[in-house]
Amino acid sequence: MKPIGKVLCVAVLIAGLIDFFWKDPFNPESLSGARVLLTGASAGIGEQMAYHYARFGAEIVLTARREAVLQKVMEKCLTLGAKKIFYIPADMSSPSEPEKVVQFAVQKLGGLDYLVLNHIGLTRFQMWAGDVEYTRWLMQVNFFSYVSLATAALPTLEKNTGSLVVVSSLTGKVPTPFTTSYSATKFALDGFFTSLRHELIMQKRNVSVTLCILGLIDTETALENTRGKVYLTASPAAGAALAIIQGGATRAQEIFYPWWLQPVCCLWVLFPYSRNQVLQSYYNYSSP
Ligand SMILES: NC(=O)c1ccc[n+]([C@@H]2O[C@H](COP(=O)([O-])OP(=O)(O)OC[C@H]3O[C@@H](n4cnc5c(N)ncnc54)[C@H](OP(=O)(O)O)[C@@H]3O)[C@@H](O)[C@H]2O)c1
Secondary structure (H helix, E strand, O other): OOHHHHHHHHHHHHHHHHHHHOOOOOOHHHHOOOEEEEEOOOOHHHHHHHHHHHHOOOEEEEEEOOHHHHHHHHHHHHHHOOOEEEEEEOOOOOOOHHHHHHHHHHHHHOOOOEEEEOOOOOOOOOOOOOOHHHHHHHHHHHHHHHHHHHHHHHHHHHHOOOEEEEEEEHHHOOOOOOOHHHHHHHHHHHHHHHHHHHHHHHOOOOOEEEEEEEOOEOOHHHHHHHOOOEOOOOEOHHHHHHHHHHHHHOOOOEEEEOOOHHHHHHHHHHOOOOHHHHHHOOEOOOOO
16 A cells, blocks of 8 residues: 555544544533523624524524614524524613613523623724724724623623623734724733633632634625635634534633634744734735
């Protein structure tokens, strides 16, 4: 047998052994009747998460700004098997909304097992043009509202040994061009929620914190934003949604989707000197 053939045989054998011994810790039944508050649920990855939770038989509260769209997502969730479902329209740029949303969910579901923080404000995929006010606004929507929602939900999550699931991005680990303000909000999430996880463990408070690091996903807004600017293939939103849900259900500290983002983040830390050349080869920019 040729050397390449031997290498292939060994690789197949190893893959087979991993497949045989690997026990997927995710138990879909654990989500039947689970009480979930899901933000950014009217579109994109959040909408796909709503459908997965519904198929698993969860009890769900959906939130986003557009009431008519939430109503449609809710109706589809009912046909897919959601045990209970409600929605509450809310704009997370308003500092008073997060607490109201958590109160509504706790009242409707009688408590919470999962808080899934997923919404984002309108994202500009462009060079920094000096708009400080926009950055302040985006910080409110993408970061401060997450902190307020988590703070309001912590007592009920603690009572139910629940989980906080925070949707972040590769740009919250690796700053890329055209994402100054967005990347800042995602780095802030990483800092805050990783520190919070340490504190909860130190205090033996049994609430897990799962940070979800996503690459480019094929949602309408992401594809529209990056068209002609990025040489990357987008991964499917339904797959990202399932990976997030599984990460939360298994109480993982971090999940990466697609999986190869994890080695990318490690290489980023290990090889600081060639970062600019590597990154810029994935972006299209011609000076005006
Ligand atoms: N798609 C990607 O390539 C990608 C990559 C990395 C990470 N992520 C992360 O994945 C998550 C979901 O992204 P996505 O692409 O699915 O986003 P999306 O399709 O743009 O959906 C955003 C959701 O947030 C809601 N929303 C927008 N502004 C809001 C506000 N002011 N208050 C409350 N809700 C608001 C939207 O609904 P309404 O308009 O009805 O309010 C919608 O439900 C985000 O955290 C994002 O950072 C996405």
